[in-house]
Amino acid sequence: MASEQSAPSQAQLKYVELLLRKGMQEEARARLEELVRQEPGCAGACYLLAVLKGEDGLPREAAELLARTLALEPENTKALNALGGALRQLGELERAAAAFAAALRVDPSFSEARINLALLLKEALRLSEAELVLREGIELAPDSVRLTYNLANVLHAQGRSLEAVAAYRETLRLDPDHLDARQNLLFALHYAPQFSRRHIYAEHLSAARSRPFRPPREPDHVRPAPGDRIRIGYLSPDFRGHAVASFIEPVLRQHDRDRFEIFCYANVATPDATTQRLQGVADQWRDIHGLTDHNAAALIARDGIDILFDLAGHTSGSRLPVFCRRPAPIQVTWIGYPDTTGLKAMDYRITDALADPPGAGDRLHSERLLRLPRSFCCYLPPAEAPDLVPPPCGANGYITFGSFNNLSKVTPEMIALWGRLLREVADARLLLKAKPLADQGVRRRILDRFREQGVAAGRIELDPGQPGTREHLEQYRRVDIALDTFPYNGTTTTCEALWMGVPVISLSGERHCSRTGASLLTNCGLADLVTQSEAAFVDMARQVARDRETLREFRAGARERLRRSPLLDAVGVTRELETVLAELWATSRR
Incomplete structure (x- = not known):
């Protein structure tokens, strides 16, 4: 049934729209409420009121009003799209997907509904479906940046990764100022072995010249005079349940408060229990989510930060353009990104001599590399980690290799190497665990790759993962030996495997992301598990697999070994970091 709107109601709607344009939400809401009561058949009023209810955080009321709208105008694509959004907020994901799909059936060119549907499918790990939805949209609108x-x-x-790199490049062809696409491109380059260090460095320098990273004419920040203590600022989007939190929390806790005052600048969209815990560790906590780059930089300058840390690099949610505004006299990048930022405004990058050996790598950074004497990081094991149990090979009668790394690190080249290992250890199995493995299309692609390497699908177990940290770590009880990825090594996954008593075989390369394993394992007294070639990787994994008694001994002594290592020496690593920072500050004041 089509809605019928009287001339007075149409006039009222035009007036409401004028109020909304002027930002007079309260009066607009009151008039809409009255209009909906007086004329329940006015679809326009129901729709506008639903939009306001949604903005007010009332998705259930919004959904009810949108249902009324659609009873009057079943093919109202904006209402269908809005209904999908409200249902998504309510957790009714199947109904939300149906609403977005209904909008596309009415108007296949409605990109907003298409993107909303694709995002919902992506979050539900229905990645193949999301890809299809987006490709259909691109056929209709080849120049759509968002699609x-x-x-x-x-x-x-x-x-x-290679296909993603091509799509990010296409996005930047369409919109050269697309900051997220540019940063995601830089990050994605590290996953595939096809890109050299020099190429990746050149890409970073090119990105630094793009509009989002161009500094303003002159910083106009007002800074207070230096205080008695050095003021350290840590800026991150990952002060939450994220891998970076496991490496920064021990440092925040162990900083010498007599010498340093600690500020945290949180660009966190959805705070959680980890956010709350970290908030209690900082001397000063600043929420900068939603602040413009200018205002965030001004806030940091007003706080009188002496040394400002970036903990994200070119990853999601980072605020590198803030650093281009020079809110602090010394600016440092650390932990959250395995490479240079490419920015002139970033002065230093913290690392160690194992992850970044002195030499050619220094020339492929826009920052000066500062190497801590032992490890570039320290790790906080999860409090909820389960107790250790004997390796599963004792009960199974065969070795289970495992990798719980980000699936982007599981490249065709990596699968070829693992396939070679599985052919040589003929009775072994491989357990891969990653969220995207919930998607049937992704599973088929991975299994097909292994079949091409002569490895039967029955020897590969694909696990989409578990929701909780304890449940995640319990899966290491199913693994005898962990296989690190290359050219992008694991960091958190390596630490977790070692804490759960699982040895990690790592292949080391030239750049930081392919030397993280070398740093972590060497600092844990496990340098013999670091290999320098694919042949050595396979040979080492085969040797470790043969010695089951050593596997049992390794697991039994794993946690004590880590507790004695620099990796868990939060006090020592923090003092080493503080020595470097104090020297930087003293040098800058001469």
């Missing part, structure tokens, strides 16, 4: 960018993200989530 192309979201396709790149979906491809990257599936572990198809």
Whole structure:
């Protein structure tokens, strides 16, 4: 049934729209409430009121009003799209997907509904469906920046890094100032072995010249005089349940408060229990989510920060343009990104001599590399980690290799190497665990790759993962030996495996992301598990697999070994970091 709107109601709606344009939400809401009561058949009033209810955080009321709208105008694509959004907020994901799909059936060119549907499917790990939805949209609108960018993200989530790189490049061709596409491109380059260090460095320098990273004419920040203590600022989007939190929390806790005052600048969209815990560790906590770059930089300058840390690099949610405004006299990048930022405004990058050996790598950074004497990081094991149990080979009668790394690190080249290992250890199994493996299309692609390497699907177990930290770590009880990825090594996954008593075989390369394993394992007294070639990787894994008694001994002594290592020496690593920071500050004041 089509809605019928009287002339007075149409006049009322025009007036409401004028009020909304002027930002007079309260009066607009009151008039809409009255209009909906007086004329329940006015679809326009129901729709506008639903939009306001949604903005007010009342998705159930919004959904009810949108249902009324659609009873009057079943093919109202805006209402269908809005209904999908409200249902998504309510957790009714299947109904939300149906609403978005209904909008597309009415108007296949409605990109907003298409993107909303693709995002919902992506979050539900229905990645193949999301890809199809986006590709259909791109056929209709080849120059759509948003469709192309979201396709790149979906491809990257599936572990198809080379295709993702191509899609990010296409996004930037369409919109050279697309900051997220540019940063995601830089990050994605590290996953595939096809890109050299020099190429990746050149890409970073090129990105630094793009509009989002161009500094304003002159910083106009007002800074207070230096205080008695050095003021350290840590800026991150990952002060939450994220891998970075496991490496920064021990440092925040162990900083010498007599010498340093600690500020945290949180660009966190959805705070959680980890956010709350970290908030209690900082001396000063600043929420900068939603602040413009200018205002965030001004806040940091007003706080009188002496040394400002970036903990994200070119990863999601980072605020590198803030650093381009020079809110602090010394600016440092650390932990959250395995490479240079490429920015002139970033002065230093913290690392160690194992992850970044002195030499050619220094020339492929826009920052000066500062090497801590032992490890570039320290790790906080999860409090909820389960107790250790004997390796599963004792009960199974065969070795289970495992990798719980991000699927983007599981490249065709990596599968070829693992396939070679599985052919040589003929009775072994491989357990891969990653969220995208919930998607049937992704599973088929991975299994097909192994079949091409002569490895039967029955020897490969694909696990989409578990929701909780304890449940996640319990899966290491199913693994005898962990296989690190290359050229992008694991960091958190390596630490977790070692804490759960699982040895990690790592292949080391030239750049930081392919030397993280070398740093972590060497600092744990496990340098013999670091290999320098594919042949050595296979040989080492085969040797470790043969010695089951050593596997049992390794697991039994794993946690004590880590407790004695620099990796868990939070006090020592923090003091080493503080020595470097104090020297930087003293030098800057001479």
